[in-house]
Amino acid sequence: MTTTFTPILKADHLTKIYSDRPTPALSDVSLTIGKGECVGIVGESGSGKSTLARCLLRLESLDQGTIEFRQQLYHSLKGHSLRQARQHIGAVFQHPTAALNPKLTIIDSLMEPLDLQPSLRPSFISQPIRNREQIATQLLEYVQLPTKLLSAYPHELSGGQKQRVTIARAISTEPDLIILDEPTASLDVTSQAAVLKLLQELQQSLHLSYLFISHDLAAVYQMSDRILVMRHGQVVDQFASNDLYHEERHEYTASLLDVFLA
Amino acid sequence: MLSIRGLTVHHQLQTLVHPLDLQLHRGEWLALAGESGSGKTLTSLAIGGLLSADLHAHGSIQLEGKELLHLSEPEFRHIRGREIAYVFQDYQSAFTPFITIGKQMDEMIRAHTSLSRQQRQHSCLAHLEQVELPAKPVYNSYPFELSGGQLQRAAIATALLLSPKVLIADEPTTALDSLTSRSIIQLIQRIQQETGIAILWITHDLRQVQRTADTLLIMKSGQVVESGKSHSIFFHPTHPYTVQLLSSIPKLPSRYRLELQNKQVNT
Known part of the structure; x- marks a missing residue:
């Protein structure tokens, strides 16, 4: 089966310079993410992979380059139009504890995006359901968490459970793209496996597009259709996942491969 | 060289490490693997008398026949560094900054x-x-x-x-890049070959020790669920938790398997 490639996000020649660093954090980085696709970014610390995530979320200003999102100019948006465009991008970061306000119950943290935009109702939530608690309940069911956690506080949850809450929050606005920056790096091995599996299932059932960022080549391989390898702010290699062993792999990719091939 | 029998670690209210046995020989690389809360770090701290005051260890820990468990702090100070040395995950706090x-x-x-x-x-x-x-x-x-x-x-x-005769390494590469971790592990391997130092390696990541560990102890909730020769556990795990742990690790397919997979897709 061949599907047509519809780009959801197209970034060209992104450059980001921090004045206190000798080399650019991002240097001429281009990437395209197609609808329903998972693009993986692998790199070590300092490679620029998280800077890239923050630039794509417009949490960081660009020094050069353009970003199109949903076929519209995105990098220069401001104020209301930026907030509107950003509704369609979700994000999950490495530390779920930092992503949940310790003073809010899970339902309040989970429903914050929808509380702010009452007109938004995810289409995957069964139709007759109208009230807030029922929506929250269904969102938790999507990430396989027990409903009783709605009234709990973050400190009562394990790391894996907290990360599931942030994933539920990310899907609640039905975004076209979710940026996952090391979403399992702070989790134990077994909950990492469970969260990766959940992300794959959600991608299938909700037709999500992902940008999956990790230092773990094996996890990136497992999740992604295409992989970009970053080093010192540059994309040094990119390939389809099933082309992992092609002889033209960059030597840096080859050295990463050697580490992860146990 | 290091022989632990029936070691338990208690808190006032609960037992955190259940009776644990461990033998570490000269030149051996033993990996203690488990997830957070498994008791692997408590076990390693008990060996050097580093448990915090609210925790109590019982049983027997012998270094070359000498019982360590009931040594006084001054006696322990004599042994730590000289006989047993530690390396921790948090390299930032290994040295005083100024x-x-x-x-x-x-x-x-x-x-x-x-x-x-x-x-x-x-x-x-x-x-x-x-x-x-x-x-x-x-x-x-x-x-x-x-x-x-x-x-x-x-x-x-x-x-x-x-x-020292024993090096206890508690997640020494967890905070490091994968390429840097690899070179640190290779370095310690080389030093072990040169000096015959015994290594107790604490980790949550089994991938790290697959190539290096001789012996493996898998811990869960304060208990050793499986132990034995590293390669036999990797290839024939018997405890369901070990099976789960091994299958949870993200893996790359071998070149051969990926090529086979690609062929099947194309035909």
């Missing part, structure tokens, strides 16, 4: 031996060379001037200064 690496290494030898100043410096430089660092510049550096990988190497050099 004293040079060399001075801190020097202090370590001075506290335990009566070597002359010149002999001490010679030993420090030799050990920095052993961990493949530019010895002189690192000796004169402050901790913040070094990268994470360099600091962890300097911490390893310091741990090895007094030629």
Whole structure:
């Protein structure tokens, strides 16, 4: 089966310079993410992979380059139009504890995006359901968490459970793209496996597009259709996942491969 | 060399490590693997008498026949560093920030031996060379001037200064890049071959020790669920938890398997 490639996000020649660093954090980085696709970014610390995530979320200003999102100019948006465009991008970061306000119950943290935009109702939530608690309940069911956690506080949850809450929050606005920056790096091995599996299932059932960022080549391989390898702010290699062993792999990719091939 | 029998660690209310047995021989690499809360770190701390005051250890820990468990703190100070050395995950706090690496290494030898100043410096430089660092510049550096990988190497050099018999490494590469981790593991492997030091390696990541560990102990909720030769556990795990742990690790397919897979898709 061949599907047509519809780009959801197209970034060209992104450059980001921090004045206190000798080399650019991002240097001429281009990437395209197609609808329903998972693009993986692998790199070590300092490679620029998280800077890239923050630039794509417009949490960081660009020094050069353009970003199109949903076929519209995105990098220069401001104020209301930026907030509107950003509704369609979700994000999950490495530390779920930092992503949940310790003073809010899970339902309040989970429903914050929808509380702010009452007109938004995810289409995957069964139709007759109208009230807030029922929506929250269904969102938790999507990430396989027990409903009783709605009234709990973050400190009562394990790391894996907290990360599931942030994933539920990310899907609640039905975004076209979710940026996952090391979403399992702070989790134990077994909950990492469970969260990766959940992300794959959600991608299938909700037709999500992902940008999956990790230092773990094996996890990136497992999740992604295409992989970009970053080093010192540059994309040094990119390939389809099933082309992992092609002889033209960059030597840096080859050295990463050697580490992860146990 | 190190023999642990029936070791338990208690808190006032609960038992955190259930009776644990462990034998570590000269030149052996033993990996203690488990997830958070498994008791692997508590076990390693109990060996050097480093448990916090609210925790109590019982059983027997013998180093070359000498019982360690009921030593007083001054007696323990004599053993830590000289007989048993530690390397931890948090390399940032291995050194005091405002004293040079060399001075801190020097202090370590001075506290335990009566070597002359010149002999001490010679030993420090030799050990920095052993961990493949530019010895002189690192000796004169402050901790913040070094990268994470360099600091962890300097911490390893310091741990090895007094030629300990056992090196306890608690997640020493967890905070490091994968390429840096690999080179640190290869370094310790080489040092072990040269010196015959026994290594107790604490980790949550089984991938790290697949190529290096001789023996493996898998812990869960304070209990050893499986132990034995590393390769037999990797290839024939028997406990369901070990099976789960091994299958949870993200893996790359072999070149052969991926090519086969691609062929099937194309036909």
